[in-house]
Amino acid sequence: MFLQTEATKAIFSELMDVDGEKVAILSPMIPAQPIVPDYRNRNNQLIYSGKFAAEWYTEEIIRAARKLEDTDIRFCIVGDKFQGDLRARNGKVKQAFQATENIDWVGAVSRAESQSYIAASDIGISWRSELIDNDASVELSTKLLEYARLGKPVLLRRTKMHEQLLGADYELFVDTEAEFLAKTELVLSNSAVYKRAAKAMYEASQNFTLEASYDRLKNVLWTYNKEPLNLLFASHDLKFMTDIIDYLENQPGINVKIDRWSNHTEHDLAKSQELLDWADMIYCEWGLGNAVWYSQHKKPDQKLIVRVHAQEKRTPHPFNYNLDAIDHIIAVCPFIMEEMSRICQIPRHKMVLIANTIDTEKLDRPKKANIDFNIGICGVIPKIKGLDKALDIFEQLWESDKRYKLFIKGQLPKDVAWLMGRTAEREYYDAVFARINSAKWKDNVVFDKHGNDVHEWLQKIGYLLSTSESESFHTVLMEGMAAGSTPCLLNWPGVETVYPEDSIFETPAAIASFIANNELNEADQQSYKDYAYKYFNKAKICHEIEDLITATFVG
Numbered sequence: 388m389f390l391q392t393e394a395t396k397a398i399f400s401e402l403m404d405v406d407g408e409k410v411a412i413l414s415p416m417i418p419a420q421p422i423v424p425d426y427r428n429r430n431n432q433l434i435y436s437g438k439f440a441a442e443w444y445t446e447e448i449i450r451a452a453r454k455l456e457d458t459d460i461r462f463c464i465v466g467d468k469f470q471g472d473l474r475a476r477n478g479k480v481k482q483a484f485q486a487t488e489n490i491d492w493v494g495a496v497s498r499a500e501s502q503s504y505i506a507a508s509d510i511g512i513s514w515r516s517e518l519i520d521n522d523a524s525v526e527l528s529t530k531l532l533e534y535a536r537l538g539k540p541v542l543l544r545r546t547k548m549h550e551q552l553l554g555a556d557y558e559l560f561v562d563t564e565a566e567f568l569a570k571t572e573l574v575l576s577n578s579a580v581y582k583r584a585a586k587a588m589y590e591a592s593q594n595f596t597l598e599a600s601y602d603r604l605k606n607v608l609w610t611y612n613k614e615p616l617n618l619l620f621a622s623h624d625l626k627f628m629t630d631i632i633d634y635l636e637n638q639p640g641i642n643v644k645i646d647r648w649s650n651h652t653e654h655d656l657a658k659s660q661e662l663l664d665w666a667d668m669i670y671c672e673w674g675l676g677n678a679v680w681y682s683q684h685k686k687p688d689q690k691l692i693v694r695v696h697a698q699e700k701r702t703p704h705p706f707n708y709n710l711d712a713i714d715h716i717i718a719v720c721p722f723i724m725e726e727m728s729r730i731c732q733i734p735r736h737k738m739v740l741i742a743n744t745i746d747t748e749k750l751d752r753p754k755k756a757n758i759d760f761n762i763g764i765c766g767v768i769p770k771i772k773g774l775d776k777a778l779d780i781f782e783q784l785w786e787s788d789k790r791y792k793l794f795i796k797g798q799l800p801k802d803v804a805w806l807m808g809r810t811a812e813r814e815y816y817d818a819v820f821a822r823i824n825s826a827k828w829k830d831n832v833v834f835d836k837h838g839n840d841v842h843e844w845l846q847k848i849g850y851l852l853s854t855s856e857s858e859s860f861h862t863v864l865m866e867g868m869a870a871g872s873t874p875c876l877l878n879w880p881g882v883e884t885v886y887p888e889d890s891i892f893e894t895p896a897a898i899a900s901f902i903a904n905n906e907l908n909e910a911d912q913q914s915y916k917d918y919a920y921k922y923f924n925k926a927k928i929c930h931e932i933e934d935l936i937t938a939t940f941v942g
Contacts, residue, residue: 389413394525394548411607415529417536419596419926422751422916424538426585431458431575433542434508436465436501437530439480441472442516449483449490451567456489460575463508467495505534509581510574511541511588514561520544527552535592540574540584542567552591559584598926605933606639616641616940619662621681622672623648627696627862630744634929635936651702652676660684668692668940674699674708674716682709690714690939694741695727697859705731714939715739719860722881741932742885743862744925746842750869751916755847759907760790763848763872765841765863766797768806770815773854776877776895778822778832780852783899785828796835796844845870849907854895855879869919871912875901887918 388410390396396410439445452462464484469477484492493504505511511534519526524546534541543549545560558580561567574581593599618641620632625645636643646662648654652675659680663669668690671678678693685691694717699705705727717739718724724740727733762781767774774795781793800806800816807813823829835844841863845851851867853876864874864886874890875898876882882891892898 391415392525392527392548398525411604413604414595414600415527415532416597416600417529417532417592417595419593419598420536420538420589422913422920424585424589426538426582426589428509428575428578428581430461430507430509432461432463432508433510433512433571434463434465434505434534434539435512436505436533438466438468438470439473439477440470442519444514444516445473445480446483447564447567448512448514449480449487451564451571452487452490454564454568455571456487458489458572460489460571462487462490462512463504464490464492465494465496465501465504502533502537505539506537509539510571511535511539513541513543514567515544517544517562520546520549522547524548532592532595535588536596538585538589540581541588542570553587557584557587598930601930616936617665617667618643618936619646619666619669620644620672621646621648621659621662621669621677623650623675623677625672627743628672630746630925631929631932634925635933638933641936646677648677651704654680663689668936670694670936675702675704678713679704679707682712685712692717692935692939694719695723697723697857700726700730705733710734710737713737715935717741717935719743720881721884723859726881739935741935742923742928743860743865744928745862745865745869745919745923747869747916747920747924750842750845750866750919752842752846752870754849754871754912758847758849760788761792761794761847761849762852762902763794763796763845763850763867764852764854765795765844765867767795768798768800768803768812768816770812771856773856773877775815775819775822776854777852778819779895780854780875780899780902781832782826782828783896784903785831787903789831792831792833794833794835794844794848796837796841798837799834802837841866842870845872848872850875850902852898853877853879853882858882860885865919865923868915869923871916873902873905873907873911874915 390399390410390412391414393412396412399405400410435448437443469480473480484490513528513531513534527548531541531543540559542559542561544562549560559570559574561570574584618635620628620643622628625632632643635641644662644665646654646659663681663684666689669681669685671681671693674693674695681691691713692715693713696719716727716733716737718727719742721740724738728735728738764777766772777793781791784791800812823832845867848867849872851864851872851874853861853864853874855861855877857879864876868874874886876886876891878891878893892901
């Protein structure tokens, strides 16, 4: 049995004489807010969004608004659903909405539009009658949480539940109209009070996000048949799996081991067999020789998941899978899903779309000063990465303004033996580095050391380039967006399925022209961060992977 709050659980258990262990809490749930709010009053606007009824103090809110008509304080009212006594008097209430000068009544809107109105306002109104908001109340308002998730302070009645949620010292508890008016003027005029109240609301809301709710309930929902899941990862390269593996290793009911392959095809056969005998499920990161071997050797009662990126479609390995033995094949973007189906004849019903993870919280750091002329590229091998095109972009910009610099991060060709062993690759890089060394702008090209400090490196990068001929996802570009760097990508196949359209260009000259005529600003930086969080935040992706693993194992 699921109930909304601990208070309802206690009452229900007592009334029905039910064992408390049979009851779980399923709280109201809200989507997580992508970025922590800045807790600022911008428009002196209050908002009420919801239904209209006597108990919801509709008429009291109108009277309070009228007493503030001679100020610059405005009220936004969202909704058109009248209940109870107000249903018979809705015409009078509507007239009052329209006649009150500082009330903007927008009527019925979509959920998304409602959220936009809340975001554009500064204080949420959850002031309700003591008939429904009192110490005996066991209901938690979802609308209250919607205000809170967007970092808005809220005017609400003091109750035991609200004190438990926000603390007894929360500064915007209001019971009477006089308190409502006084607290409204206080919080809108005092930035410190505003910030304290807004922060208290936002932090309280974090316990009710979809992710937090799932974390509380997953042990109830997924019992793994009361046996732990032995999960084996097999790969030569786990660089895109660290967040996911760390997350799964900390989940109850999952045991994790790793079969590390030497390369695409070579591995310790005895060790792989030993690990296979232990595993309930195998997860092959990259669908190369590891996926071939495990699909041909797994037992009928074992589960197998394979994740593919881009290089798989250029190898013979997918044609050697035992597809009947593979439960799911994950593609990291829509284009790769289509390509694997088209080129490698992977059945669509086998395929699942789950993106790579981005540690948005780690990457969301303040930018350094004076980065308007700093261009970056991270990862320049092999030649398909298009370092020569990045130099074309930089050179065009440098010719117009000598302040431009190009920062190059990652391994250099001379440090990669297999690359230097390929004639075409070696000749390409010999020509590229000869060009740099003979150029007038060579001192403005900076080579930064390869390492796991990309989150710090991106603090100095204003524009981040992707000049590749082909990618599946190009994770570092999404990391750059999460860090607020402006992405500039050449149009490789499938790029539009991952990145926003206004970041994609047809030629290096078009990128150079865009950078030369663009001005970096906080609004754009925030929009890039929001985009990365919405689609690639590691918490979201880790949950999607866990959901797939759990459903596959239980199924």
